[in-house]
Amino acid sequence: MTIGPTHPYIQTGMSKGFSKIKLLTILESSDEKESKYLTYIHSLRHISHITGVHYTTLRDIVLRNSNPYSVYALKKKVTGYRDISSPNNDLKLVQKWIAQNILINIEPHWRCYSYHKGASIIKCAREHAASKWLIKLDIQNFFGSIQESQVYEVFKSQNYNSLVSFEMARLCTIDTEFGHSSSVKHWVNYKRKSSKTPYSSLKVKKFGYLPQGSPTSPHLSNIIFKKTDVELHNIAKRYSLVYTRYADDLSFSTGDKNFSRKSANIFVREVSKILKKHHYKLNLKKTKIVPPSINKIVLGLNVDEDNPKLTKSFKKNIDFHVPPVSE
Secondary structure (H helix, E strand, O other): OOOOOHHHHHHHHHHOOOOHHHHHHHHHHHHHHHHOOOOOOOOHHHHHHHHOOOHHHHHHHHOOOOOOEEEEEEEOOOOOEEEEEEEOHHHHHHHHHHHHHOHHHOOOOOOEOOOOOOOOHHHHHHOOOOOOEEEEEEEOOOHHHOEHHHHHHHHHHOOOOHHHHHHHHHHOOEOOOOOOOOOOOEEOOOOOHHHHOHHHHOOOOEEOEOOOOOOOHHHHHHHHHHHHHHHHHHHHHHOOOEEEEEOOEEEEEEOOOOOOHHHHHHHHHHHHHHHHHOOOOEOHHHOEEEOOOOOOEEOOEEOOOOOOEEOHHHHHHHHHHHHHHHO
16 A cells, blocks of 8 residues: 555645655655565554554553443354453454455464464364374463563564554553453563663553454464474474464374374473473463374364365254254
8 A cells, every 4th residue: 555646745745844855755765665575564543543553542551541442352263261352343444454454464484273264273274184183282371471561573574664663552452451350461671672762752651462362363373383393393393293273272293103102201291391481381281292193183073084074063063953944
């Protein structure tokens, strides 16, 4: 998206009191972004103008003066509840714009099969077809483990200036005071790189985190987890394992019958160390090591044979519900 036709932009800008030099500088920056297929943003007011959401509304969100989220618990398919933080209509509109115009252009790791064009559960499961051993791991509180400063670095990596990167990071995260009580608290350490960012001047004590329920969170989680994906893929290759990730579900498999439970346990410990280094934690209750004699299920699909299939339990469930409907 360009800033607009050059001549009307300059004429309108000068009529509002902006210097021609300033306007030409902005146009040059816009052209540079456009040449790299990136969207140019020069201020929060610019975001307000593009999305139609009032500037003061966005300013209040950035300064954490208001809570734009409705937080509630959603029951999971099996057991337990998932905390959902749903943004209000104004913020959702802005987040969708950021997702569709900025984040969608940043590619995740190639072993990630979620939240991007061309990704699918079937493609992910197919990678583990005809495996003999399967290791299934789950990351605890995946979105809540990703902090605001990491989101800030994503926008900085796309050459947005520090202030715009800060403002977009604030628009894409939720304050720990507004989120669920069990959410991870990310304290700011000003001895690190954060001291060179707008956070220091605002004397921020705690970073926000990615809210589950936001249009930008899936894309951001993929982008931020990419470095961890690289390490997990490399360690999987060391053990001759196939690695895939679908959101917070990690799967590793091998077609070697001689792979052992002992090797699997050692491998899981190494994966746990990598995750811990990047501030993630395994959900030990969901850790599964599946040997050759047991059916292997990846994302609800049976991968015992050459192609993923629906599980027997899923088919029975369909058979149970279809007859009454047909009658």
